[in-house]
Amino acid sequence: MTRSHAITLNAVGLYGIACVLAAAFGAQLWLNELPCPLCLLQRIQFALLAIGPMLNVRFGPRPSHYAISLLTAAAGAAFAMRQILLHIMPGDPGYGSALLGYHYYTWAFIGFAVAMVLIAAMLLFDGQFSNDGAAQEVPTNAFVQAAVWLVIALTALNVVSTLLECGFAACPDNPVDYQLLKRGG
């Protein structure tokens, strides 16, 4: 795999992360399902997962960039597993609605596990690291730039959304309305 192929695949990965963040927003806005604290923490890990690919598309692929994504995915999987285990008792309906039979935190666990496998698969291709040395910026095209700014915009929207949901206090365990809008109204 060449360096440019790896950069393209990293940009595709950024679009994948953008899809996950957009889908979470979709459930929040259209189904009016506000994320709980653990749900927010998993969403945060998906956003953090984008830092490695961003560094790869700007400075070129490096093992350390993949390593930070692996660490993030491992933490995200642990957070999602914690929420799965909280609802594992027979008769527990789980938190929120289910999509294709799985709750969002189960999908999050699957997503982080898939991310770990894909990152490990990318690390198999040594050819992408052939130009490894001092951090040199890589020329980017519109496809890559759009992916980066899309993820940044979705993360910035999450800042606003979380501020509206939690206000300036601790987030409620089972949020049903936006704290800041309630105070304003």
Add this chain to the structure above:
Amino acid sequence: MEFTGLFLAITIVMLVAWLGSRTVAMVLFAVTLIACVATYLHHATDALQLSF
């Protein structure tokens, strides 16, 4: 409030990773990841409201 701060921190790390220095981005990433794990551990030690 802490989650708003974490999302804001990640937005800043992303902007640094895309527009600024690689080393600064890596350091900020490490600080943010540690803050995420600390937030998780803080919530994980809450007493669980079990119904059985």
